[in-house]
Amino acid sequence: xxxxxxxxxxxxxxxxxxxxxxxxxxxxxxxxxxxxxxxxxxxxxxxxxxxxxxxxxxxxxxxxxxxxxxxxxxxxxxxxxxxxxxxxxxxxxxxxxxxxxxxxxxxxxxxxxxxxxxxxxxxxxxxxxxxxxxxxxxxxxxxxxxxxxxxxxxxxxxxxxxxxxxxxxxxxxxxxxxxxxxxxxxxxxxxxxxxxxxxxxxxxxxxxxxxxxxxxxxxxxxxxxxxxxxxxxxxxxxxxxxxxxxxxxxxxxxxxxxxxxxxxxxxxxxxxxxxxxxxxxxxxxxxxxxxxxxxxxxxxxxxxxxxxxxxxxxxxxxxxxxxxxxxxxxxxxx
Amino acid sequence: xxxxxxxxxxxxxxxxxxxxxxxxxxxxxxxxxxxxxxxxxxxxxxxxxxxxxxxxxxxxxxxxxxxxxxxxxxxxxxxxxxxxxxxxxxxxxxxxxxxxxxxxxxxxxxxxxxxxxxxxxxxxxxxxxxxxxxxxxxxxxxxxxxxxxxxxxxxxxxxxxxxxxxxxxxxxxxxxxxxxxxxxxxxxxxxxxxxxxxxxxxxxxxxxxxxxxxxxx
Numbered sequence: 103x104x105x106x107x108x109x110x111x112x113x114x115x116x117x118x119x120x121x122x123x124x125x126x127x128x129x130x131x132x133x134x135x136x137x138x139x140x141x142x143x144x145x146x147x148x149x150x151x152x153x154x155x156x157x158x159x160x161x162x163x164x165x166x167x168x169x170x171x172x173x174x175x176x177x178x179x180x181x182x183x184x185x186x187x188x189x190x191x192x193x194x195x196x197x198x199x200x201x202x203x204x205x206x207x208x209x210x211x212x213x214x215x216x217x218x219x220x221x222x223x224x225x226x227x228x229x230x231x232x233x234x235x236x237x238x239x240x241x242x243x244x245x246x247x248x249x250x251x252x253x254x255x256x257x258x259x260x261x262x263x264x265x266x267x268x269x270x271x272x273x274x275x276x277x278x279x280x281x282x283x284x285x286x287x288x289x290x291x292x293x294x295x296x297x298x299x300x301x302x303x304x305x306x307x308x309x310x311x312x313x314x315x316x317x318x319x320x321x322x323x324x325x326x327x328x329x330x331x332x333x334x335x336x337x338x339x340x341x342x343x344x345x346x347x348x349x350x351x352x353x354x355x356x357x358x359x360x361x362x363x364x365x366x367x368x369x370x371x372x373x374x375x376x377x378x379x380x381x382x383x384x385x386x387x388x389x390x391x392x393x394x395x396x397x398x399x400x401x402x403x404x405x406x407x408x409x410x411x412x413x414x415x416x417x418x419x420x421x422x423x424x425x426x427x428x429x430x431x432x433x434x435x436x
Numbered sequence: 437x438x439x440x441x442x443x444x445x446x447x448x449x450x451x452x453x454x455x456x457x458x459x460x461x462x463x464x465x466x467x468x469x470x471x472x473x474x475x476x477x478x479x480x481x482x483x484x485x486x487x488x489x490x491x492x493x494x495x496x497x498x499x500x501x502x503x504x505x506x507x508x509x510x511x512x513x514x515x516x517x518x519x520x521x522x523x524x525x526x527x528x529x530x531x532x533x534x535x536x537x538x539x540x541x542x543x544x545x546x547x548x549x550x551x552x553x554x555x556x557x558x559x560x561x562x563x564x565x566x567x568x569x570x571x572x573x574x575x576x577x578x579x580x581x582x583x584x585x586x587x588x589x590x591x592x593x594x595x596x597x598x599x600x601x602x603x604x605x606x607x608x609x610x611x612x613x614x615x616x617x618x619x620x621x622x623x624x625x626x627x628x629x630x631x632x633x634x635x636x637x638x639x640x641x642x643x644x645x646x647x648x649x650x651x652x653x
Contacts, residue, residue, distance in 0.1 A: 408605030
């Protein structure tokens with residue numbers, strides 16, 4: 103009796119060695135296993151299942167979701183913008199526009215317009231004219247789709263006390279009528295250096311200087327190490343600590359791949375001299391918005407431009423000249 | 437043994453201390469080259485731009501600025517069409533003296549809200565700028581007529597520094613884009629000639645959230 107019971111048990115455990123074969127049902131569905139094997143097969147199964155659900159091959163997901171996954175897959179494998187061919191640039195722009203449409207329902211125009219020939223952008227800021235109105239900051243935030251939650255601003259307006267220009271003593275968050283007695287105002291932003299330290303230190307070459315002098319970032323190549331932020335002597339670069347939030351009705355839909363297209367969490371961004379505007383002949387938003395005309399923008403290679411006249415006839419200076427960064431942003435006074 | 441090591445070290449130092457000729461010296465000179473010279477070397481004489489500023493305001497009426505003794509070529513917005521009841525002579529047939537002699541009561545009826553806050557009474561009164569006999573025009577200090585579309589010539593008589601800056605591009609607001617042709621606001625487009633100073637006002641935004649990245653505080 104005992105032997106029989108024992109035999110049955112050991113047969114079931116598969117360790118009997120008695121030669122009795124179990125039928126197919128028993129072999130697959132009643133198979134015993136140990137903990138290690140169980141965990142292995144369970145994980146493999148779950149992963150495959152999740153992958154299929156999430157992928158474009160899923161049978162349960164909607165068409166939109168599948169298309170999104172497919173576009174995101176292709177986007178993941180694209181290269182650095184600097185080495186893309188024109189066709190690849192067109193393709194990525196189309197993919198991004200389509201993704202935007204799928205995600206938000208509205209249409210965005212993302213341009214990949216190249217630098218114009220014989221153009222090198224320069225910028226001049228008139229300290230006597232700036233009254234601290236901050237119309238430029240508002241226009242910049244609106245134009246470039248910056249994160250509203252953290253109040254990201256490319257432009258900073260500094261309120262200095264008369265008699266010195268120490269930025270450590272300047273007030274950046276003033277809220278009183280302007281201009282305040284005994285103070286003057288200066289605005290800073292990315293200065294688009296000719297010798298940019300941020301470009302030198304980027305470990306992945308996600309930021310570079312374009313032919314028309316604008317220093318740009320490929321948001322899909324940036325790894326978010328913030329080394330460029332440490333290298334910039336002018337506090338020109340901003341980091342997205344969280345996914346940027348822009349209210350839908352305020353999104354500017356005229357975008358450029360290297361400019362104001364919507365960024366994601368963990369990438370750098372900065373002033374691009376409104377690349378989506380300046381390459382089409384318009385002034386950057388800050389220049390346009392300034393009511394006093396304190397901001398001047400133009401082509402340094404054109405001897406008849408405003409910026410060249412200012413450089414030739416006014417007493418101009420740049421910040422931190424001794425660092426040799428050669429910024430293309432000059433300050434002057436009346 | 438020690439001698440050999442010493443010799444190798446000295447040779448190494450001497451070799452590496454050789455001044456590299458030409459290349460770095462030129463670069464060094466390039467760094468010392470003034471900005472003006474650099475820009476002049478890089479300048480391109482006739483640049484063809486893809487877009488003209490005119491694309492950005494097709495319905496703005498503009499006039500070529502009359503700045504005869506300079507080489508500047510730029511436009512200002514036309515003024516006469518912007519003044520509601522221009523030409524003034526449609527209503528005003530009397531000369532300026534006669535209008536002023538009419539007395540306080542009569543003066544209050546026309547342009548009663550124009551308070552002259554421009555320099556002081558020793559310098560400015562209506563007849564300083566307005567032509568007494570032709571109210572459609574302004575006049576220079578030497579009594580030469582100035583068209584209402586070119587009123588900047590009048591302002592430039594006293595404010596010559598700002599006038600020069602404005603002609604060159606350092607003063608005032610440019611309209612449209614940065615490509616030629618150059619269209620700028622005239623003086624009166626920003627400064628009310630009867631009360632030209634700007635009042636102080638509140639800034640356009642309040643920064644309620646201090647950015648984590650700001651270095652101060």
